[in-house]
Amino acid sequence: xxxxxxxxxxxxxxxxxxxxxxxxxxxxxxxxxxxxxxxxxxxxxxxxxxxxxxxxxxxxxxxxxxxxxxxxxxxxxxxxxxxxxxxxxxxxxxxxxxxxxxxxxxxxxxxxxxxxxxxxxxxxxxxxxxxxxxxxxxxxxxxxxxxxxxxxxxxxxxxxxxxxxxxxxxxxxxxxxxxxxxxxxxxxxxxxxxxxxxxxxxxxxxxxxxxxxxxxxxxxxxxxxxxxxxxxxxxxxxxxxxxxxxxxxxxxxxxxxxxxxxxxxxxxxxxxxxxxxxxxxxxxxxxxxxxxxxxxxxxxxxxxxxxxxxxxxxxxxxxxxxxxxxxxxxxxxxxxxxxxxxxxxxxxxxxxxxxxxxxxxxxxxxxxxxxxxxxxxxxxxxxxxxx
Amino acid sequence: xxxxxxxxxxxxxxxxxxxxxxxxxxxxxxxxxxxxxxxxxxxxxxxxxxxxxxxxxxxxxxxxxxxxxxxxxxxxxxxxxxxxxxxxxxxxxxxxxxxxxxxxxxxxxxxxxxxxxxxxxxxxxxxxxxxxxxxxxxxxxxxxxxxxxxxxxxxxxxxxxxxxxxxxxxxxxxxxxxxxxxxxxxxxxxxxxxxxxxxxxxxxxxxxxxxxxxxxxxxxxxxxxxxxxxxxxxxxxxxxxxxxxxxxxxxxxxxxxxxxxxxxxxxxxxxxxxxxxxxxxxxxxxxxxxxxxx
Amino acid sequence: xxxxxxxxxxxxxxxxxxxxxxxxxxxxxxxxxxxxxxxxxxxxxxxxxxxxxxxxxxxxxxxxxxxxxxxxxxxxxxxxxxxxxxxxxxxxxxxxxxxxxxxxxxxxxxxxxxxxxxxxxxxxxxxxxxxxxxxxxxxxxxxxxxxxxxxxxxxxxxxxxxxxxxxxxxxxxxxxxxxxxxxxxxxxxxxxxxxxxxxxxxxxxxxxxxxxxxxxxxxxxxxxxxxxxxxxxxxxxxxxxxxxxxxx
Numbered sequence: 001x002x003x004x005x006x007x008x009x010x011x012x013x014x015x016x017x018x019x020x021x022x023x024x025x026x027x028x029x030x031x032x033x034x035x036x037x038x039x040x041x042x043x044x045x046x047x048x049x050x051x052x053x054x055x056x057x058x059x060x061x062x063x064x065x066x067x068x069x070x071x072x073x074x075x076x077x078x079x080x081x082x083x084x085x086x087x088x089x090x091x092x093x094x095x096x097x098x099x100x101x102x103x104x105x106x107x108x109x110x111x112x113x114x115x116x117x118x119x120x121x122x123x124x125x126x127x128x129x130x131x132x133x134x135x136x137x138x139x140x141x142x143x144x145x146x147x148x149x150x151x152x153x154x155x156x157x158x159x160x161x162x163x164x165x166x167x168x169x170x171x172x173x174x175x176x177x178x179x180x181x182x183x184x185x186x187x188x189x190x191x192x193x194x195x196x197x198x199x200x201x202x203x204x205x206x207x208x209x210x211x212x213x214x215x216x217x218x219x220x221x222x223x224x225x226x227x228x229x230x231x232x233x234x235x236x237x238x239x240x241x242x243x244x245x246x247x248x249x250x251x252x253x254x255x256x257x258x259x260x261x262x263x264x265x266x267x268x269x270x271x272x273x274x275x276x277x278x279x280x281x282x283x284x285x286x287x288x289x290x291x292x293x294x295x296x297x298x299x300x301x302x303x304x305x306x307x308x309x310x311x312x313x314x315x316x317x318x319x320x321x322x323x324x325x326x327x328x329x330x331x332x333x334x335x336x337x338x339x340x341x342x343x344x345x346x347x348x349x350x351x352x353x354x355x356x357x358x359x360x361x362x363x364x365x366x367x368x369x370x371x372x373x374x375x376x377x378x379x380x381x382x383x384x385x386x387x
Numbered sequence: 388x389x390x391x392x393x394x395x396x397x398x399x400x401x402x403x404x405x406x407x408x409x410x411x412x413x414x415x416x417x418x419x420x421x422x423x424x425x426x427x428x429x430x431x432x433x434x435x436x437x438x439x440x441x442x443x444x445x446x447x448x449x450x451x452x453x454x455x456x457x458x459x460x461x462x463x464x465x466x467x468x469x470x471x472x473x474x475x476x477x478x479x480x481x482x483x484x485x486x487x488x489x490x491x492x493x494x495x496x497x498x499x500x501x502x503x504x505x506x507x508x509x510x511x512x513x514x515x516x517x518x519x520x521x522x523x524x525x526x527x528x529x530x531x532x533x534x535x536x537x538x539x540x541x542x543x544x545x546x547x548x549x550x551x552x553x554x555x556x557x558x559x560x561x562x563x564x565x566x567x568x569x570x571x572x573x574x575x576x577x578x579x580x581x582x583x584x585x586x587x588x589x590x591x592x593x594x595x596x597x598x599x600x601x602x603x604x605x606x607x608x609x610x611x612x613x614x615x616x617x618x619x620x621x622x623x624x625x626x627x628x629x630x631x632x633x634x635x636x637x638x639x640x641x642x643x644x645x646x647x648x649x650x651x652x653x654x655x656x657x658x659x660x661x662x663x664x665x666x667x668x669x670x671x672x673x674x675x676x677x678x679x680x681x
Numbered sequence: 682x683x684x685x686x687x688x689x690x691x692x693x694x695x696x697x698x699x700x701x702x703x704x705x706x707x708x709x710x711x712x713x714x715x716x717x718x719x720x721x722x723x724x725x726x727x728x729x730x731x732x733x734x735x736x737x738x739x740x741x742x743x744x745x746x747x748x749x750x751x752x753x754x755x756x757x758x759x760x761x762x763x764x765x766x767x768x769x770x771x772x773x774x775x776x777x778x779x780x781x782x783x784x785x786x787x788x789x790x791x792x793x794x795x796x797x798x799x800x801x802x803x804x805x806x807x808x809x810x811x812x813x814x815x816x817x818x819x820x821x822x823x824x825x826x827x828x829x830x831x832x833x834x835x836x837x838x839x840x841x842x843x844x845x846x847x848x849x850x851x852x853x854x855x856x857x858x859x860x861x862x863x864x865x866x867x868x869x870x871x872x873x874x875x876x877x878x879x880x881x882x883x884x885x886x887x888x889x890x891x892x893x894x895x896x897x898x899x900x901x902x903x904x905x906x907x908x909x910x911x912x913x914x915x916x917x918x919x920x921x922x923x924x925x926x927x928x929x
Contacts, residue, residue, distance in 0.1 A: 080483045082490060127665045133482040134424040135624065138616040139665065141426075145613040146658040153651040199798055207801040211787045214776035221736065221770075222788040223762035223846050263609060267490060274487070279778075306501025306605065313495030320488045321475055479777075 026332070033282065041187045051176040058179055060292035061186035062248050066265075067272035067284030068193045069240035074270065075278040076206065077233050078213035079129075079136050082266050083144030084241055089260035090117050091242025092249035093151065093158060096166035106169035110246040117242030118235055125234040129227065132216070141263065148261040163256040166249045182251040189247060190285070193240055197281055209233055264312070268295075271316045277326030286327060291315070395525035396642045402527070402535040404638025406596055409538040410611070411618045411630035412545060413589030419562035419625050420582035423473055423485040427492040428590055429611035431461060435594025436603045437500055443511045443598075450511055450598050451537070457591040465587030468492075469580040493608065501605040508604045534596035541592045542631070545585075549627070558582055562625065610654070614641075617657040621664045623671025632673045633660075689714035689881050690735070690766075690850060695744035697730050704730040705741070706905030712898070717872060717882040719892045719913075722902030723926050728885045729771060731902065732854055736768045737761040748850070762788075767848030771855050771885075773836045777828035781819060784827050784838055785810040788845035813841040817871065833864040840871065850881040857888040869895055893917070901925065 041061075048054040070084045094113030098104055104112065128139045151158045158164060170181065200206040208229050211219035220226045249255055259265070268291065269284075276287030294315075298308050323330060410432060417425040435457050439450035476484045519528045549555040560568040561578045568575050597603075614637070622633030637660055644653040664671060690712040697705040705727045712718045722728050734741040737758040746754045753761055762768075776784050786806055814820040817837040822830060827838060836856065843851060853872075857865045869891055876882055886892050892899065893913045900910040903925035909916055916922055 078483070080486065082486065127662055130665050130669045131620075134418070134422070134486060135620055135669070137424060137483070137486045138620055139661065142613050142617055142658050142661055145609060146655060149651055149654060153649075202800050202802070203798045204801045205797040207783060207787055210779060210783075211776055214778060215774050217738065217758070218770065218774040218776070219787065220758040221738075221762060221768055222842060223759050224787070225757075225759045227757075264494070267494065270487065306498040306506065309494050309498030310502065311498075313491045313493070313498060315491075316494070317472075317488055317491035320484050320491065321472065324477070324480065324484060 025335070029335070030282075037282075037285075045180045045183050051179060054176060054179040054183065056292075056296045058183050058186060058251060059296070060289060061183060061190060062244060062251075063268065063272060063292045064285045064288035065186055065190050065193060065244040065247070066241055067269050067276075067288045068190065068197065069237055069244055070269040071273045071278055071284045072197065072200070072237035072240065073234055074273055075280075075283070076200065076209035076213065077230055079132070079230070079234075080270065081140040081237075082137055082263070082270060083140035083142070084237075084269050085260065085262050085265040086140075086144040086147050087117055087121070087238040087241040088245035088248070088265060089144075089147060089151070089257070089262075090120065091245030092166075092255055092260050093164065094242065095246035095249045096164045096255055097158070099167060100164075106167075106250050110243070110250060113246045114239055114243045118239040121235045121238040122231070125231045125238070129230050129234065140266075144261050144263060144266060148257055151257040151261060158257070159255075161257065163254055166253050166255060168253055169250050178251075182247070186244075186247060186251075189243065194281060194285075196236075196240075201281065205229065205232075264309070267312065267316060271312065271319065273326075274316075274324070275319050275326055277328030277330075280326070280328040283326055283328050290327075391524055392646060393643075394523060395527070396646055397639060398522060398525055398527055399531065400639030400642030401635065402531050402638075403642055404635035405535045405538040405542070406593060407615070407618060407634035407638045408631040409541050409545075409589055409596075410593045411615055411622065411634045412542065412627050413586040413593070414615050414619055415622075415625060415627050415630045416582050416586035416589070418619070419627070420558070420579040421469065421473055421485070422482060423489065424482070424616070425586065426486060426489040426612055426616075427496060428489075428586070429608035429615060430493040430496040431464075431587055431590040432594040432597065432611060433603060433605070433608045434496055434500060435461065435591045436598035436601070437504060437509070439595045439598035440509050440511050440603060441504070443513070444509075450513070450595055451533075454592065454595050457595065458588050461587040461591040462584040465584035466580045468587070469583035473583070474576075493612075497605050497608060504605075506605055508602045510602045511598055513599070528600065530599040534599050537592060537596040541589065545589070545627075548585075554578075554581070558585075614654065614657040617661040621660050621671060622673050626671070626673065629671060629673035633671075689749065690883065691747045692731075692735065693745050693747075695731065695734055695746065696742050697727075697734055697739060698742050699730075703905050705734060707744070708902075708906045710900055710907055710910075712881065712883055712900075715876075715879060715881055716897040717876050717884065717895055719896035719899045720883065720885045720902060721887070721889075721892055721899060721916075726902040726925070727905040728902050729854065730905075732768075732852060732885055736766065736852060762846060762848070765847075765849045766852060767843035767846055767850070768852040769836075769839050769843060769854055769856060771858065773832065773839050773859075775827040775830075775835045775838050775842070778826055780824050780826055781814065781830070781838055782807070782810055782823045785813055785841050785845050788842050810841075810845060813844050816844075817841045818867070833860045836860055836864070836868070840868070844875075849879070850883065851875070852883040852885075854885050855887060856884060857886060857891050865891060 044057055045054055048057060066084070066088055070081065073084075074080050091113050094116050095106075095110045098109035098112055098116075099106060102109070124143060128136060128143070131139065152161055154160065155162070168178065170178065173181065200209070208219065208224045211222070211224060212226050212229060216226055245260070272287030272291050273284040274287065275283075275290060276285065277283030294311075295308065298311055319326075410428070414425060414428050417423045417428070435453075438457055439453045442448040442453045443450045472488060473485060476488065513530065515529050517528075519526045520532060521527075547555075549559060557568070557573045557578050558581070560571070560573055561575045561582070565575050568578075601607075618633045618637055619630045621637065622629035622631070637657055640656045640660075641653050644656055692708060692710045692712075695705050695708045696703070708727075708731060720728050720731070730739065733739045735746050737753070737756055737760070740755045744754065745752055748761075748764055748766065751764065753764055753766075756764075776787065779787075783801075786801055811820060811823070814823060817840055819830075819834055819837050819841070822834065827835060830838060840856075856868050856872075860868070865888065872882055872884070872895060884892070884896065896913055898910065899913050899916040900907050901916055901919070901922050902908070908925060909919045909922050911919075
């Protein structure tokens with residue numbers, strides 16, 4: 001019996017060459033971006049004109065951290081959590097409370113708070129991941145809202161609406177130095193997160209997560225233990241977010257439930273990741289820089305009115321409507337169009353198609369055309385109709 | 388808890404539950420026709436409340452009269468929103484994108500409200516604000532009764548609309564099975580738009596009812612969307628009667644808990660119910676076929 | 682052939698009720714090891730529900746499913762996949778935004794904890810995946826995103842993905858659905874080839890030509906349970922089968 005593959009014509013040289021070529025260009029661009037980025041981070045504190053700009057830089061880096069940590073869940077599994085600030089707040093308050101009540105050194109408390117967040121996230125994740133799509137979003141929002149309630153109401157433990165003061169880890173530092181140290185600390189945290197993201201991206205775990213994102217039921221049918229995979233991704237994402245929150249607590253020193261368990265902060269995370277590109281390593285970082293800088297500019301120009309809510313809402317809406325895949329993929333697509341073209345299946349001419357069919361021993365017209373089929377896919381695909 | 392206090396809490400719970408039921412019905416409508424989780428629903432609710440307050444305090448108009456303007460206005464906005472925004476989203480990622488989009492709209496509205504009317508808390512003062520009636524021995528504020536009345540009438544009207552009109556039939560068909568509805572000639576796109584408008588109209592009604600008795604401020608909508616979303620998940624996504632039942636049960640529960648625990652902690656009942664639902668019956672307790680892994 | 686080797690996939694008393702409708706009603710079926718088994722029946726006979734119960738997509742209300750002596754009733758789909766049963770979907774499902782190669786690489790057998798962060802694209806795995814792509818005939822599309830493939834190509838891709846997990850039993854849900862005749866032929870020969878290499882097949886199908894030419898053993902479903910079974914010839918001439926299809 002002839003092998004099925006022998007009936008097909010060999011692929012043209014051009015179509016195999018360019019995907020590899022463009023892969024090399026992409027790697028080059030990524031490496032370049034990394035070097036430039038690392039330099040920018042290293043030199044920024046010395047180039048910043050004053051302490052205020054430096055502190056704005058710290059804020060942007062903290063945004064980059066939370067957006068990247070959010071992306072471990074949103075980007076890999078496609079589960080969108082709008083209440084991720086819950087973990088930011090838990091990490092922040094956790095660090096502050098541990099320092100206050102257990103008297104541990106700041107960074108030990110920070111690490112311990114991370115562990116606490118991880119432990120709390122397990123039962124939360126088990127419950128939340130029993131649903132998908134819209135229900136999951138609802139649950140994530142509910143979680144941050146209930147934490148807001150609890151932290152506001154439990155004044156004796158958390159300081160309630162009066163806030164919680166977190167002692168600085170380096171009390172002798174002047175403000176500019178303080179900002180400088182934390183700038184590098186956040187940068188280090190971000191680097192660790194990016195490394196972990198990259199490691200997961202190319203691993204079996206990562207490909208399994210991406211399969212869950214594309215079609216969860218199919219992934220399960222192929223042998224992927226979807227419940228466990230999702231839970232691990234969720235706990236990792238939450239813990240990293242908690243660590244970012246703890247770092248913030250140590251830097252900023254003053255916590256208030258309204259600002260830490262804030263839906264707005266959660267929406268910033270999503271906006272940044274979405275804007276930059278949620279399937280890309282550096283997407284959240286790019287988004288964080290753009291949105292973070294824009295926010296600082298808004299604050300300077302518009303003062304602290306409610307207009308920044310209007311602006312955020314507008315920006316998020318525009319991104320969702322017109323650039324749902326984010327900036328990085330849009331740029332990549334643009335670069336691809338400039339480079340050597342690989343032949344897409346849709347561009348095959350009728351002549352080539354007839355040739356191929358002839359080689360396969362098939363008569364000219366087939367009942368169904370070889371037009372590309374669109375497929376819904378995604379974590380929200382409804383189960384098949386029951387017969 | 389004493390008998391009369393218990394009775395009062397119960398009655399208040401029912402009144403509250405009625406309002407929740409109306410709003411949850413609206414929230415279910417968006418989900419039913421377009422599988423959209425409309426996070427901005429409560430933002431519009433608060434907007435309607437602000438409009439009612441503005442009419443009452445600046446223009447001297449009875450807040451209930453604002454319904455004449457707000458209901459058709461919100462209905463129109465709802466239709467426009469579906470036509471111009473929701474329809475643009477790609478079907479593959481509709482759920483996630485619609486959540487983000489409506490979230491953006493909610494932020495936008497909150498910012499707008501804060502910008503126009505400032506962040507201070509507002510409250511309508513009516514000549515009958517402080518009067519109350521005695522019902523079975525419990526003192527109930529008149530404004531709460533009016534709010535409930537408004538909600539009840541609206542729910543009844545919604546019921547009649549859904550069950551006994553051609554449009555209602557088309558709406559129910561579109562919710563249950565859009566493809567089949569199209570096959571029998573229903574213009575599901577138009578129906579979806581009108582369904583959206585209907586949902587937003589309930590926000591107008593609910594907001595006006597709310598304004599009679601509540602202190603409002605721009606970020607209040609977050610205190611409503613959480614419970615409302617919990618209600619529709621507990622009731623079963625996509626089922627209006629399910630949402631209404633869950634609303635009543637949880638409204639009464641919240642009211643009963645308010646006496647021993649206080650307002651803040653009583654609100655946690657919604658989230659606890661949500662957690663229980665997720666663990667025991669993720670598709671909801673009173674829901675219909677739509678409540679499947681959304 | 683020993684007794685135990687002959688009983689590969691056995692179903693006893695499987696029942697699934699959907700709000701009053703008994704989609705599967707106490708079905709007793711034994712599938713023949715090493716053969717191509719077909720499951721046919723008119724629309725609404727419960728074939729797909731039966732299929733989904735066996736593969737773990739739905740939890741049955743009653744009954745047992747045994748595979749190689751192990752009970753797999755109601756276990757989650759990934760456990761069933763690891764037990765050695767692969768399946769395709771009625772409406773062909775692939776991972777749209779992943780490349781063809783990645784689509785195949787996803788399928789895994791048991792991954793130990795320390796393998797989790799191991800790279801997904803090892804030489805060994807990639808070579809095996811490429812081999813499978815060559816076998817089904819879409820190797821030239823390796824780097825194309827799955828959503829850019831034609832429906833027929835996606836069907837082949839789905840099959841390659843299933844094969845990656847080295848299943849010894851493969852369940853196909855309407856493999857001939859929505860594809861042109863030449864592709865049906867290619868799928869049919871692939872199934873025959875794989876079966877000759879030892880894979881047991883269970884095919885739900887409506888295309889009678891394919892069923893009759895391919896299968897060794899046919900089970901006919903009607904109203905939630907099997908009403909006839911045997912070789913294609915026997916089943917074709919069974920009056921009960923004609924009755925079920927023609928609704929007499």
